[in-house]
Amino acid sequence: MIVLDTILQGVLLGGLYALFATGLSLIFGVMRLVNLAHGDFMVVGAFAVLIGVDALGLPILLAAVVAGVVMFGLGYLLQSLLLNRTLGKDILPPLLVTFGLSIILQNGMLEAFSADTQRLDFGALSSASVPLGGGLAVGVIPLMTFASAVLVILFLNWLFYRTELGRAFRATSDKPEIAQLMGIDNNRIFALAMALALVVVAIAGLYLGARATFDPLIGPSRLIFAFEAVIIGGLGSFWGTLAGGVILGLAQTVGAQISPEWQTLAGHVVFLVVLVLRPRGLFPRHVD
Amino acid sequence: MTLYRPTRRRFLGTSAASLAATGLFAPAVHAQARAIRVGYVTPQTGPLAAFAEVDDFIIEGVLQAVAGGIQSGSASYTIEVIKKDSQSNPNRAAEVARELIIDDEIDIMLVGNTPETTNPVSTICEIEEIPCISSLAPWQPWFIGRQGNPGDPASWTEFDYTYHAFWGLEDVIAVFTNMWNQLETNRSVGGLFPNDADGNAWGDANVGFPPPLAAGNFTLVDPGRYENLQDDFSAQISAFKDADCEIVTGVVLPPDFATFWTQAAQQGYRPKVASIGKAILFPSAVNAIGDAAQNLSSEVWWSNVHPFASSITGQSAGDVCTGFEQATGRQWTQPLGFVHALFEVLVDVLKRTDDIRDAQGVAATIAATDLQTIVGPIKWDGAGLPPFAQKNVTKTPLVGGQWRKGDDGNFRLVIVDNQTYPDIPVTGDMEAIA
Numbered sequence: 001m002i003v004l005d006t007i008l009q010g011v012l013l014g015g016l017y018a019l020f021a022t023g024l025s026l027i028f029g030v031m032r033l034v035n036l037a038h039g040d041f042m043v044v045g046a047f048a049v050l051i052g053v054d055a056l057g058l059p060i061l062l063a064a065v066v067a068g069v070v071m072f073g074l075g076y077l078l079q080s081l082l083l084n085r086t087l088g089k090d091i092l093p094p095l096l097v098t099f100g101l102s103i104i105l106q107n108g109m110l111e112a113f114s115a116d117t118q119r120l121d122f123g124a125l126s127s128a129s130v131p132l133g134g135g136l137a138v139g140v141i142p143l144m145t146f147a148s149a150v151l152v153i154l155f156l157n158w159l160f161y162r163t164e165l166g167r168a169f170r171a172t173s174d175k176p177e178i179a180q181l182m183g184i185d186n187n188r189i190f191a192l193a194m195a196l197a198l199v200v201v202a203i204a205g206l207y208l209g210a211r212a213t214f215d216p217l218i219g220p221s222r223l224i225f226a227f228e229a230v231i232i233g234g235l236g237s238f239w240g241t242l243a244g245g246v247i248l249g250l251a252q253t254v255g256a257q258i259s260p261e262w263q264t265l266a267g268h269v270v271f272l273v274v275l276v277l278r279p280r281g282l283f284p285r286h287v288d
Numbered sequence: 289m290t291l292y293r294p295t296r297r298r299f300l301g302t303s304a305a306s307l308a309a310t311g312l313f314a315p316a317v318h319a320q321a322r323a324i325r326v327g328y329v330t331p332q333t334g335p336l337a338a339f340a341e342v343d344d345f346i347i348e349g350v351l352q353a354v355a356g357g358i359q360s361g362s363a364s365y366t367i368e369v370i371k372k373d374s375q376s377n378p379n380r381a382a383e384v385a386r387e388l389i390i391d392d393e394i395d396i397m398l399v400g401n402t403p404e405t406t407n408p409v410s411t412i413c414e415i416e417e418i419p420c421i422s423s424l425a426p427w428q429p430w431f432i433g434r435q436g437n438p439g440d441p442a443s444w445t446e447f448d449y450t451y452h453a454f455w456g457l458e459d460v461i462a463v464f465t466n467m468w469n470q471l472e473t474n475r476s477v478g479g480l481f482p483n484d485a486d487g488n489a490w491g492d493a494n495v496g497f498p499p500p501l502a503a504g505n506f507t508l509v510d511p512g513r514y515e516n517l518q519d520d521f522s523a524q525i526s527a528f529k530d531a532d533c534e535i536v537t538g539v540v541l542p543p544d545f546a547t548f549w550t551q552a553a554q555q556g557y558r559p560k561v562a563s564i565g566k567a568i569l570f571p572s573a574v575n576a577i578g579d580a581a582q583n584l585s586s587e588v589w590w591s592n593v594h595p596f597a598s599s600i601t602g603q604s605a606g607d608v609c610t611g612f613e614q615a616t617g618r619q620w621t622q623p624l625g626f627v628h629a630l631f632e633v634l635v636d637v638l639k640r641t642d643d644i645r646d647a648q649g650v651a652a653t654i655a656a657t658d659l660q661t662i663v664g665p666i667k668w669d670g671a672g673l674p675p676f677a678q679k680n681v682t683k684t685p686l687v688g689g690q691w692r693k694g695d696d697g698n699f700r701l702v703i704v705d706n707q708t709y710p711d712i713p714v715t716g717d718m719e720a721i722a
Contacts, residue, residue, distance in 0.1 A: 002526055009522035016519060107333060115337035116572035117542045127553030127580060139554030211519065212547035213576045217335050221517040249520070256523035260514035261483065263523070 005136055006257045007250065012138060014229075014249030015146030016211065018242040019204040020222055021229035022152055023197035029236035029285065030173045030193040031087060033094050037102040038226060039219030041198060044105060045071055045205025046214050047113060049120055060122060064206045068199045075198030079191040087190070102220065109216035120209035145207040149245070152200055153238040159196075160238075169193060173236070228271040234281025243282060247274075323368040324360070324644055326634060327388035327397040327418075329409045334376025338570050339401035339424070342624045343371065345612050350631040353600050358635060361642045367635075370394060374405050382408035389416045395644050396637075398630045400424035401623065403485065407433055410450040419650040420450045421633050423626050427456045427673075427681045428495070429485055446679045449647065451654045453633070453666050454626070456673075457489060459686040459708065460587045461500045464563045466707045467585055467688040468506070468535055470718040473560055475506045478528035480521075480538025480548065483513035486566065490539045497537070509533055516541050521548040525555050539565035542573040549580055560720040561585060563688075571619040574691045574699040581691055581699055583721045588689040590625035590663050591701055594712055598662045599632045605662055619698060626684075629661040655679070664709075685709035690719065 024038050035041075048070055052063025086093040122141060129137040160166035171179040172189045180186055208214060208222065225248060233244025248267050255266025274282065328347070330340045347369050357364040370392050374381035381399075385408065388394045397420040399409040406422040411434055413420035422430065430452050435444045468475075481491035490496050491510055501508045509531040511524050525548070528536065536559045540548065545567035552558070563585045568574050574581045592609035603611070608628060609620035633654070638644060641653040658667045664685045670678025688705035702716035 005522065005526060009520060013520045110333055110337060115335075115341065117338075117546075117570070117576045119546065119576040119578065121578055126550055126578070129554040129556070131556075135556075137555055139551065141550075142554070211550065212543045213573065214543060215335075218517070218543060222519075225519075253520055253522055256514070256520065257526075259512040260523055261512045263518060263520070264515040 001134055001136065002257065006253045008132075008136065008138055009142075010250035010253035011246050012142040012146050012249070013253060014242070014246030015142070015149040016204075016207060016245070017225050017229045017248050018149040018245030019145060019152065019200070019207060020226040021233075021241045021245055022149070022156070022238060023200040023204065024226050025230045025233070025236070025238065025241045026156065026197045026200065027193055028230065030169050031190045032091065033083065033087065034091070034098070035197075036095060036098040036223070037105055037219075038098075038201065039221070039223035040102045040105040040109075041071075041201045041219070042205040042208055042222060043109065043214055043216060043219040044074075045198070045202035046120060046209035047109060047118070047205075047216075048202060049206050049209065050118055053120070060120060060206075064202065067206070068202045071198040071202040072195045075195035076191045078198075079194035080187060083194065084187045084190055106217050106219065113216060115215060115217075117213045117215050118209065119213045120206060122210055126210060141207070141210050145211070148203055148207065149242060152203060153242050156196075156200075156238050165192070225267070228267065231281055232271055232274045234278075234284035236285030237281075237283045240281060240283030240285075247282075323366040324396070324638060325392060325394040326367060326369045327385070327392065327394035328369055328371045329374050329381050329385055329388070329397070329399045329405060330371060331376040331381075331401055331405055332371075332373040334374075336374075336376040336402055336404065338572070338621070339623050341616075341618070342612065342621060342627050345615055346624070346627045346631060347371070349611075350600060350628070350635070354635060358638055360638045360644050365638070365644065367638070374409075376404065378404045378408045381405050382412050385409040385412040386416070389413070389418050394418065396420070396634065396650060398422070398634060400627060400630055403429040403433055406430055406452070410434060410447075410452070414447050414450050417449055417647050419637075419647055419654055421630060421637070421654060422450065422452045423454050423630050423684075424623060425452075425454060426460075426489075427452055427454055427677060427683070428489060430454070431677050431681055433485065441676065444676050446676070449651045451651075451668060451680055451682075453629070453663075453668075453682045453684055455587075455589065455683050455686040456681075457496065458500075459683065460490075460565060461497060462708050463587045463686055463688040463705060464537060464585075465500065465504050465506070467563060467705045467718055468561055469504075470705065471560060471720055473534040474532060475535075476531055476533045477501060477506050477508050477535040477537055478524070478531065478533035478559070479508055479510040480524060480536065480540050480545075480564075481510065481513055482516050482538075482540065482544070484516055486539040487513055490565070506535075507531075516544060518544055519547060521551050522555070524548065525552050525557050528552075528559070529555070529557050534559050535561045535563070537563045537565075540567040542567045542570075542576075546573075546577055549577060553580060558721060562721060563587075568691060570621055571699055571701075579693070582693055583690050583719050585688060585690045585704070585718075588622070588687050588701060588703060589684065590622045591689065591703060591712075592620060593703060593715055594625065594663070594685075596660065596662050596664055598628060599659055600635055603662075608662065619700075625663045629663040629666065629684075632661045633657060633659060633666055685712060687712050688718075690716070692716070 048067035052058045086097045128140040131137045229244040233240030251270040252267045255262035332340045357366045372384035400423045403425045406425040432438045437443045481487040511527045592606045594605040597604045636659045668682045689701045689703045691699040694700045704718040
């Protein structure tokens, strides 16, 4: 029973990590930008939902939709006004700028929302669970998290492989110069990619805030798991990111079952093993 | 010999002094020397920022009360408080402490708000020979954590300039077991101890929870140290379920406790008692947990019903809490009393000292303190402490409380156990978690 429970909890935890990681995977895939402020944007997303609930009195899921729209706009502006200026041959400037953004976001939120611990309250749903018999139960929120991760990835795959915009994303990712020759405005494509990524980040923020409490400074702690899920799964592949998240989640719950000291460590060890054996991850999108 | 370097600040400073000397701007009180400079290091930003929320309210109130200056020795002085942000970072705390001592030339240091702030600042003060009064950190990490070799009690030494007032781990254990004994349970206790300074101390097989729990006929289930900021506690939950733990305890970060408590509810695990340190100190963290926070218990350092009054303003604990809530529109927090008490000790020491520029004399005056403060009596007499800590540490009362939802929807602390300090009234009965 414990084995089954551990696996179930690990897979569900993986859904959360996949959500954390998908936005990161998306922008890295399209524009090779490593966003060190990713974790902080999740907290921004969580606060955006919180404002919708507390200040506007919206039901939480509607507030999440509103937050998604706001984050879309924020992402578009962020990329077109700031990050596009840092992109180039050198990968260091965007890294430094997003590092700075991370500090600005944390302290800005601290100033705006105080150091108070906050939570996105799903009411009775937060502690609800589905009994599976034999003492096993899975929480409704973790299930929703996993389902959302799958839906987000289904949508992104459809967008990337079935639409004109997706073709533009892939073309820009493969060869930005040639894409430009074909009449694609790279800067606009990048801005749209960041906007989309921040929508995913808002969804991640929703579940981050529902699973536990959050405060303005909690973002960076989640960044490393997002990175590991992306790298394990392979760069540029969304299903790979889900697989990476699930592998990481499983490693952590199985490690914790051996001893809680092994929880975080087991995740890191699996990440390192994958990095040694398959440096490009388990399911890389293409060779470049 | 000191070289004269004409920086802007020095130039202005010396010019003002020479002008004053000519009598042009001679202050009204003829014997008044430069103000007493008090350094205060506090985590205004970073993960510990919630502690510093009370600072401005307290400092403004105290400065107002002593605005007329205080008589110290043969002269009257005004007090100037120079506050610096530690950014919740021990290295930064040490750096600003040094700035305060060297650049601002402070006469005395106050510091509180967790070992991450008190320890580096106290250590710098000890090296620089500046008297320092600290609080808001259990005494073991403050005293033992500052030793060259914390693992070897024989090597521990006393300090000359740094003094500390707070409770210790043994008090938390006493308060928790007293609360647990009030209820009918199977005496099986689950421990949530993270891999950090607090978690390792609480879970330590020699000085932590295990020996007194065993002596009190409790069985402790300790799955092992976990890393802070986890997203999953299923291993701990299944271990506690297996051992049928009706009591859960630990020293947990707020988000981790919320994760644990939510997941436990989803997994159908509901202990009768959850006595948790750290995670439920602040009302904002408890309110964030929501209805599931009803009857969570923890140690109480200070509350609005503590039967003590300020030695500076005469206000009762309740008055200070009400004043804070009215001034800020926020619920009172426990650091409120202790930060106030730090300034009470400061004012008392300054009044009793002969020469505030004599660091050794000031340190001796701190050691001789015997003051009734808003957090209880403060007197470095070594009561209830092992011999090595008796010089530098004094203990303040600790009782037990539970969080209950009030009529306004906010959770409030109810004192449910005062066996450790009967003068503090209980305001409710210990209740099992529904």
